[in-house]
Amino acid sequence: MITKERIKALAQEVGFHTCGIAIPKPFPEAEVALREWSSQGKHGEMKYLENYEERKNQFWKKFPDAKSVIVLGVNYFSRDISSPHPSLPPQRGEGKVVGRVARYAWGEDYHKVIARKFDLLKEKIRAEAGYDVQFESAVDTKPILERALAQRAGFGFIGKQTQLLSLQFGPWLFLAELITDLELEADEPFQGSCGTCRLCIDECPTQAIEESGYLDARKCIAYLTIEHKTEIPIELRSKIGNWVFGCDECLTVCPYTAKQKETDWPELTEKSGVGSQVDLLKLFEIKSNREYEEKFQKSPISRANRKQLLRNACVVLGNLGSEKALPTLKKALNESSALIREHARWAIEQIQNLISSKA
Numbered sequence: 419m420i421t422k423e424r425i426k427a428l429a430q431e432v433g434f435h436t437c438g439i440a441i442p443k444p445f446p447e448a449e450v451a452l453r454e455w456s457s458q459g460k461h462g463e464m465k466y467l468e469n470y471e472e473r474k475n476q477f478w479k480k481f482p483d484a485k486s487v488i489v490l491g492v493n494y495f496s497r498d499i500s501s502p503h504p505s506l507p508p509q510r511g512e513g514k515v516v517g518r519v520a521r522y523a524w525g526e527d528y529h530k531v532i533a534r535k536f537d538l539l540k541e542k543i544r545a546e547a548g549y550d551v552q553f554e555s556a557v558d559t560k561p562i563l564e565r566a567l568a569q570r571a572g573f574g575f576i577g578k579q580t581q582l583l584s585l586q587f588g589p590w591l592f593l594a595e596l597i598t599d600l601e602l603e604a605d606e607p608f609q610g611s612c613g614t615c616r617l618c619i620d621e622c623p624t625q626a627i628e629e630s631g632y633l634d635a636r637k638c639i640a641y642l643t644i645e646h647k648t649e650i651p652i653e654l655r656s657k658i659g660n661w662v663f664g665c666d667e668c669l670t671v672c673p674y675t676a677k678q679k680e681t682d683w684p685e686l687t688e689k690s691g692v693g694s695q696v697d698l699l700k701l702f703e704i705k706s707n708r709e710y711e712e713k714f715q716k717s718p719i720s721r722a723n724r725k726q727l728l729r730n731a732c733v734v735l736g737n738l739g740s741e742k743a744l745p746t747l748k749k750a751l752n753e754s755s756a757l758i759r760e761h762a763r764w765a766i767e768q769i770q771n772l773i774s775s776k777a
């Protein structure tokens with residue numbers, strides 16, 4: 419019989435930063451909230467969130483023997499090594515032609531990195547349990563409300579920016595789960611709240627975080643630059659600043675970030691991937707989807723396709739107001755994708771307006 423204390427010790431040996439045990443049972447409150455949220459259209463184009471109930475039922479039917487969930491957390495925080503970092507809103511006309519990448523995407527694709535650690539952990543648990551323990555692993559893609567589950571497993575609480583906040587690791591924690599047929603004692607759910615702090619609500623450039631506790635994904639820069647496939651609403655473009663992929667504003671302002679420890683997983687740091695900034699003009703040198711997929715196959719950036727990333731690059735170039743970008747943007751007017759052409763046209767207009775306002 420393997421105990422939860424042993425499981426936690428093994429998870430730590432493998433390198434996971436937090437580990438807790440939760441019982442696999444529904445989350446009535448969070449599921450009602452999810453239904454309400456999506457019925458108000460706040461999930462934008464993420465259609466898969468509409469049939470969560472059905473997906474969840476199908477998923478759990480496959481594991482009639484599921485007895486517990488080993489919930490794991492990975493600290494992915496590291497400091498910038500590229501300097502100076504354009505952390506402030508873009509300086510118009512200054513000529514910087516880099517876009518910022520959200521921290522979760524600086525290194526290697528975390529799904530793959532965590533999958534390798536899962537294999538090590540499963541092997542260790544099976545060896546100690548003495549039988550062929552059944553596991554189903556999940557990171558992101560399964561119909562599991564991972565933040566609610568992590569709260570149930572005692573990791574921390576859900577903050578106003580809707581992220582799971584750990585007292586030890588702040589909001590910079592990837593969540594991952596191993597569903598298993600092991601009978602394990604569950605941890606106590608964490609009770610906590612942000613209190614009166616509302617920095618994330620006030621500092622979100624697009625006011626995507628609502629007082630009600632919901633995030634309006636349609637306004638969230640992370641959603642707009644990663645999940646949204648079509649045109650970026652004109653009124654939101656200037657607010658995107660220099661974020662070309664994802665956004666960390668609501669995490670960066672969180673007071674817990676000040677105490678954040680750096681990750682000891684080198685795979686998740688700048689050195690192992692695209693890093694904190696990408697050269698926007700170079701992105702336009704990627705001529706085909708195939709070339710794009712090859713370039714970003716190891717990076718979370720592969721979640722967006724070439725069209726989306728060039729669309730985002732146009733928005734950032736327009737916001738930066740860099741004259742240097744004009745020849746590249748003019749060439750982009752010949753792209754076969756109407757999405758890229760429209761955003762390139764917008765960016766050219768922004769830059770030209772800036773030039774004429776200076777004249």
Ligand code: B12
Nearest residue numbers: 447448451520564565566581582592593631640641664665
């Ligand atoms: C879809 C999705 C997104 C969407 C929508 C985000 C959202 N807030 O829902 C977008 C694209 C915007 C997004 C962005 C990001 N994401 Co994301 N995302 C997901 C994904 C795949 C599903 C989340 C989901 O189901 N959302 C639907 C909403 C309604 O469900 P929910 O917020 O989980 O449900 C909560 C509410 O209902 C609330 N609640 C409960 N009861 C009640 C009652 C009332 C009355 C109310 C109002 C609310 C409420 O609590 C529930 C539990 O948290 C998860 C992985 C997963 N399977 O969970 C990752 C996940 C949440 N994302 C993650 C990350 C890292 C990010 C980004 C930081 C990436 C980036 N830098 O660009 C940003 C952060 C933006 C933000 N402030 O949320 C991590 C978060 C880790 C953590 N520590 O919390 C996750 C868990 C992935 C992972 N495996 O690590 N994401």
